[in-house]
Amino acid sequence: MTxxxxxxxxxxxxxxxxxxxxxGSNDIAALDAFFWDSPQTIRYGVGExxxxxxAISAFRKARPGGSPARTLAHQAITTFGQDFAITNTEFHRAGEARGGRQSQVWVRFADVGWRIVAAHVSLAAETS
Incomplete structure (x- = not known):
């Protein structure tokens, strides 16, 4: 495996x-298209x-205004073979003191191309 x-x-x-x-533009149709259309897809968010x-699609449609604006840092991508990849990044949301982290597992399907099959978004613990 390469x-x-x-x-x-x-x-x-x-x-x-x-x-x-x-x-960033809250393009719900595009966001839906990035996720694997399956009951096996999972997304753990900051509060969900x-x-x-x-469930992922319903969450996006119900969230007023979409995701808060953010900047990215320390993006890491690793691919395994030609059809599996993991992306990780740190982010900072405007107006939020805590930084965040995002991980995604991507699979390239023969019929639909790259799709996210699992995702996790979290914020760092609060510091005093």
Whole structure:
């Protein structure tokens, strides 16, 4: 198995950038399209645990204004073969003292291309 094949790495880096653009503009249709349409898809958020594509989609549609504006730091992408990748990044939301972390597991499906099959978003613990 090839780890960090340049073409695969570039492909998922482009997908991650498009995801971030859709998140920042609250493009719900695009955000839905990034996730695997399956009851097996999972997204753990800052305040929610979502099981299945339908729950993830419903959460996005119900969140007023979308995700808070944020800047990214320390992005890490690792690919395994040509069809599996993990992305990790730290972020800082405008107006939030705590930093956050985001992890995504991506799989490239023959029929639909790259999709997120699992995601986790968290904020760092509060400091005094």
């Amino acid at each position: 780890i960090d094949d340049p073409a695969t790495h570039a492909s998922i880096a482009a997908m991650f950038a498009r995801y971030e653009q859709a998140l 645990a979502l099981y299945g594509f339908e």
